[in-house]
Amino acid sequence: MDKSGQAYWYAVLKLVAGILGVWALVSYGFGILLAPALNNIMIGGYPFGFWWAQQGSMYVFIALIFIYARLMGNLDRKFDVHEE
C-alpha cells in the first residue's frame, strides 16, 4: 500500500474507533454498567439509566451511522479515493 493509502487507512481506523467509542459508551456504559447510578436522575418520567437501555442508546446508534457515513465521504474525497 502506498503512503497516501496508508494515511487514508489510519484515518479510517481512527474514525471508526471514535464511532465505536461512543457506541460502547451509550450502550455498555450508560445502558448497563452505569445504569444503577444514572437511575437516580429522572428525565421526563424515566429513570435515566433505564432510558439509555430502552430508548436513548438506539437514537444515538442511528445518529452514529449517519455521522460515520458523512465523515467517511469527506475522508474519501480528501484522500481522493471516492467513487466516480
Next chain:
Amino acid sequence: MELQTLTYLVVGATFALYIGIAIWARAGSTKDFYVAGGGVHPVTNGMATAADWMSAASFISMAGLISNMGYGGGLFLMGWTGGYVLMACLLAPYLRKFGKFTVPAFIADRYYSKTAAAVAVICLLVMSITYIIGQMTGVGVTFSRFLGVTNETGIYLGMGIVFCYAVFGGMKGITYTQVAQYCVLISAYTIPAIFISFQLTGIPLPQLGLGGTLAGTDTTLLARLDQVVTDIGFGQYTTSVAGSTLNMFVYTISLMIGTAGLPHVIIRFFTVPTVAAARSSAGWALVFIAILYTTAPAVAAMARYNLISTVHPNVLTGEQLVVQDGGLVYDQRPDWMQRWEVTGLLRWEDKNNDGRIQYYNDRNPAMAERAAAVGWAGNELTVNADIIVLANPEIALLPNWVIALVAAGGVAAALSTAAGLLLAISSAFSHDLLKKIFMPTLSEKGELMAGKIAMAFSIVLAGWLGLNPPGFAAGTVALAFGIAACSIFPALMMGIFNKKMNKEGAIAGMIAGLIVTLFYVFAHKGIFFVKGTEYLGLIGGANSFFGITPEAFGTIGALVNFGTAYVVSKITPACPEHITHMVEDVRTPRGSKAIDGAH
C-alpha cells in the same frame, strides 16, 4: 363485524398483496433471483432490510419478554440495533466493494480456500435453520390464536406459504414484497401502541408515553408499575436484570456481533449501487427498525400494567392488592382471556378454590408468606410471553380491526424473515457449496433447482423442530445470533481488518467458535434442539460458565474464534501476497464495480 371474519379478511388481503407482488416481479436469471438486478435505492433497501430483519422474534416475542424482564429486557433492544453500527463501520462498505454477492463467496476468495467456504456454509446453515425454527414458533402462536387452529396446523400453514413466495419470487419479489410487509407490520405495531399510550397517559407517542404520568393521577407510569409489580412479589420493573450484569453484558455483545454477521442481512448491502450507499443503507435500515424498537419498551411496560390491572382490579382503585378475596372473579374475566385459553398459551388453575384469579410471584418466599396469610395458595395464572404483543390490543379493549391488523402484522413479520433466510440458505447451498465446490459443471437451471430443493428441505426441517421449539421465539432467535456471532462475524472482520489472517487461521477459528458454542447450547437445549438429548450433567449444570446463559454464549464463542485464529495464523504459512493486495484494495472505495454476478 365478527372478529374472526375480520381477521380472515385482513390476513387474507395482505397475503394476496404479497403473493401478487411476488408473481408480478418473478425472477428470471440467477443473478436476478439473488440480488434484484443490482440497483436498489438505499431507502427502499433500508425498508426491505428492516422487514427482513424484524422477524416474529422482534414483532411477536420481544416486547413480551421485555414485559416479563423489565429493565434487563433492554439487552434485546440495544443488542438488535447496536449491531447495525458495527455492520456499517466494519463490514457493509467493504463487502460491497469486494463485489461478491454471498458471504461464503467472500470467504472463499479472501481465504483462498474452498474448505473455508464450505465451513462458512455449514455455519450459515446451522444458524439459518435455528433462526427459522424461531420464526415457525411465532407463526404457530399467531395462527393458533387468530385462525382458531392448533399450534401444529398453524406451523404447517406457515410452511406452505413461506415456501410459495420464497421459491417462486426470488429476491426481487422479496425486496418489494418486503417493503409492503414493512408497511403492514409497522402499522400493526404502532397503531395499538398509540391507542394504549393515549388511553393510559394521554400522550399519543408511545416513546414519550412510557415516561408519562398515568391519566388522572400525578404518578408516572413507570413509578406506579414498579410499585404494582413489587406489591405482588416481582422485582422492580425499571431495575430488574435477568441473571447477572455480566450475563446482560455478554448477551448484548452476542446479539450485536451476531447482527453484524447475519448472512441474510449482509446480503442486502451487496444490492446497493455504491460503497457510499452501503454505509448509509445501514443507517436507513436502522431508522425503520428503530420505529418498532423504540415503541417496543412502551408496549412491554403498558401491557404489563394492563395485564396486572385486569387480574387485580384493585390496581385501579389504589387499594391493597394482596388481600382476602383479592383478584378478579374468574367468571367475570374478559373475552380475550377466554379466547387465549383455547390455545393453551394462557392458563388458570384455581389452587385455593375461591373462584378468583390470583397472579403473583410465588417463588419469592416473603411474597408467598404474605399471600398465604390471606388465603392465596400459589400463583394461578400462567401467561406465555409470546402472546403479549398479540393479546395487547385485546387486553386494552381496542376495536376489532386493530386486533385483526396485529394478526396480519405478526404473520408478515414471521414470513418475511423466513423468506429472506431461505434465500440465504438456497444461495449458500446451491451456489457456494454445490456449484463452487462439488459440481462445477452444474447448469444455471440445475443450480436454481438445487436452491429450491434446499429451501424446501429447510422449511420441512425447521417446521418439524418448530413443533417442539427450544424456547420462546425471541430466545430461539437469540441462539441463532449467537451462532452467527461465534462463526461468521470474526471471519469477516479479520478478513478485512487483519491483512495477515490466513486460511488456516480462519478455518480453525470458525470451527472452534462454532463447536464451543454449539456444545454449550446443545447441553441446555438438546442436540440439534431435539428434546430429551440435553447433557447438562456434562458441563456441570445450567449456565455453569460464569452464569452465562446459552443465548449469551455466542460472545464467548467469538472470543474463542478470534483467539484460535490468531494463534493458528502465527504458526502456519503466511497469507499469499496477492491476497494482502486484494485486502488493501477492498479498503478503498474507488474502483468499486457493479456486482460480479457472472458465473
